[in-house]
Amino acid sequence: MVEASGMMFTNTTNLIPAFTPTTFHRTYLGLSQPTLSRRHHIHFSVSATQSQTSAALVETIPWGCENDSLENSSSLQTWLSDSGLPFQKMAIDKVDVGERGLVALKNIRKGEKLLFVPPSLVITPDSEWSCPEAGEVLKRNSVPDWPLLATYLISEASLMKSSRWCSYISALPRQPYSLLYWSQAELDRYLEASLIRERAIERTNNVIGTYNDLRLRIFSKYPDFFPEEVFNIDSFKWSFGILFSRMVRLPSMDGKVALVPWADMLNHSCDVETFLDYDKVSKGIVFTTDRPYQPGEQVFISYGKKSNGELLLSYGFVPKEGTNPCDSVELSLSLNKSDESYEEKLELLKKYGLSGSQCFPVRITGWPLELMAYAYLAVSPSSMRGKFEEMAAAASNETTSNKDLRYPEIEEQALQFILDSCESRITKYNKFLQVSGSLDLDVTSPKQLNRRLFLKQLAVDLCTSERRILFRAQYILRRKVRDMRTGELRALKIFNGFRNLFK
Numbered sequence: 001m002v003e004a005s006g007m008m009f010t011n012t013t014n015l016i017p018a019f020t021p022t023t024f025h026r027t028y029l030g031l032s033q034p035t036l037s038r039r040h041h042i043h044f045s046v047s048a049t050q051s052q053t054s055a056a057l058v059e060t061i062p063w064g065c066e067n068d069s070l071e072n073s074s075s076l077q078t079w080l081s082d083s084g085l086p087f088q089k090m091a092i093d094k095v096d097v098g099e100r101g102l103v104a105l106k107n108i109r110k111g112e113k114l115l116f117v118p119p120s121l122v123i124t125p126d127s128e129w130s131c132p133e134a135g136e137v138l139k140r141n142s143v144p145d146w147p148l149l150a151t152y153l154i155s156e157a158s159l160m161k162s163s164r165w166c167s168y169i170s171a172l173p174r175q176p177y178s179l180l181y182w183s184q185a186e187l188d189r190y191l192e193a194s195l196i197r198e199r200a201i202e203r204t205n206n207v208i209g210t211y212n213d214l215r216l217r218i219f220s221k222y223p224d225f226f227p228e229e230v231f232n233i234d235s236f237k238w239s240f241g242i243l244f245s246r247m248v249r250l251p252s253m254d255g256k257v258a259l260v261p262w263a264d265m266l267n268h269s270c271d272v273e274t275f276l277d278y279d280k281v282s283k284g285i286v287f288t289t290d291r292p293y294q295p296g297e298q299v300f301i302s303y304g305k306k307s308n309g310e311l312l313l314s315y316g317f318v319p320k321e322g323t324n325p326c327d328s329v330e331l332s333l334s335l336n337k338s339d340e341s342y343e344e345k346l347e348l349l350k351k352y353g354l355s356g357s358q359c360f361p362v363r364i365t366g367w368p369l370e371l372m373a374y375a376y377l378a379v380s381p382s383s384m385r386g387k388f389e390e391m392a393a394a395a396s397n398e399t400t401s402n403k404d405l406r407y408p409e410i411e412e413q414a415l416q417f418i419l420d421s422c423e424s425r426i427t428k429y430n431k432f433l434q435v436s437g438s439l440d441l442d443v444t445s446p447k448q449l450n451r452r453l454f455l456k457q458l459a460v461d462l463c464t465s466e467r468r469i470l471f472r473a474q475y476i477l478r479r480k481v482r483d484m485r486t487g488e489l490r491a492l493k494i495f496n497g498f499r500n501l502f503k
């Protein structure tokens with residue numbers, strides 16, 4: 001997508017949730033039951049006493065630790081060193097940004113390669129399962145990478161000390177800070193004004209759908225490997241939360257997805273551009289610093305060129321207002337159903353993979369040409385029917401020519417159309433930000449109060465940053481519309497002057 005400013009709107013990230021779940025091959029339905037081995041350490045069955053035992057066992061599964069706690073960090077560091085992680089110039093510590101993070105122990109130069117996590121310490125879809133039969137079942141059924149890794153994490157967590165990843169899993173956050181952990185009521189209450197709410201609902205539904213699919217087609221058929229006490233929607237929310245907030249794509253390994261213990265203790269900064277990758281020379285996962293660090297300073301990487309909304313969605317934090325140069329806000333435009341060419345326009349949009357209501361990212365620096373093309377299509381009269389297709393194609397970015405799409409006869413209307421949409425969104429943000437102070441009156445416990453204050457602060461930060469971008473767009477649009485109107489007025493005056501002259 002190209003922005004109005006001409007900049008490419010690409011995502012060069014690698015700490016990256018880009019999740020397209022639920023649809024994996026369903027060919028396994030006809031497969032015969034594999035020979036079940038009882039090597040899986042937790043045996044669940046239906047008898048009352050056994051189910052009590054299994055419930056007790058489930059309770060002992062560590063599912064990580066408190067998000068801000070260093071309780072399991074030293075055993076993680078010891079296990080990593082024992083397992084081949086070379087000496088590091090950083091250590092896990094409490095930090096101001098991100099609660100726990102990696103802090104420089106020595107001077108680190110700009111351009112230095114750090115980490116060197118060997119492939120044997122990286123979790124990928126090819127990693128060996130401590131319960132190989134469970135892995136076999138998933139692979140035989142062509143379960144894609146995301147659900148495969150989510151199931152792998154749960155399986156390894158349930159095996160506790162019998163899993164080689166025990167120290168890693170024990171140091172993971174027990175409740176990752178992603179929007180997956182916000183209830184529907186919390187999303188409605190705090191994110192009503194932001195379109196990120198819809199993305200969060202969609203994502204949660206995808207996770208639930210993926211889990212239900214796995215349960216129906218695989219887990220219920222192999223209860224010895226995937227007992228429901230362990231493999232349930234709660235554990236899937238946890239494992240997907242971990243994947244959304246910690247998984248990386250490694251560009252030098254053809255975009256392979258991976259969890260990289262130790263490297264996933266690095267927090268994000270909008271001021272750095274460096275990211276994790278596999279280094280073919282040192283044969284490890286590294287990153288190259290793009291600034292120097294002094295002992296005691298927290299070291300950062302970039303999770304990619306993400307908006308504040310996307311960072312909240314996957315990682316559960318919002319950078320300080322105005323600090324994220326990649327910030328953007330989604331603006332939704334819709335065709336007018338009473339437009340006499342509505343059906344025709346809708347068909348063309350569908351042909352190019354769009355719909356009658358479409359979101360486009362607006363940045364502080366401008367908006368994409370696709371948004372302008374969509375606005376042209378929405379306001380164009382039937383007399384411009386011949387141009388509809390090129391407008392729809394341009395709105396979808398599926399056009400090779402005419403990058404500078406312009407229809408002077410409807411430009412003012414198109415700009416006014418975008419301005420109206422922008423202003424109606426600003427009204428929603430204003431309303432939320434005005435009432436946000438009184439949102440927490442009905443809390444019943446200090447714990448609940450803390451959570452509410454925390455979520456509300458995140459929502460206020462997000463809405464303030466999104467509204468700021470819309471204010472800027474509103475200012476530019478108003479000025480453009482005003483200039484066009486005064487230009488038209490001047491032209492009309494000159495025209496009338498000439499007419500009077502020739503009378």
Ligand SMILES: C[S@@+](CC[C@H](N)C(=O)[O-])C[C@H]1O[C@@H](n2cnc3c(N)ncnc32)[C@H](O)[C@@H]1O
Pocket residue numbers: 067097098099100101172173176177178245246264265266267268269314315316317318
């Ligand atoms: C890959 S982990 C980084 C390590 C993490 N801090 C930990 O203690 O496990 C990503 C998580 O770190 C936190 N985080 C990362 N960057 C942050 C930032 N700039 N501000 C606030 N929290 C951040 C968020 O909770 C995010 O979900």
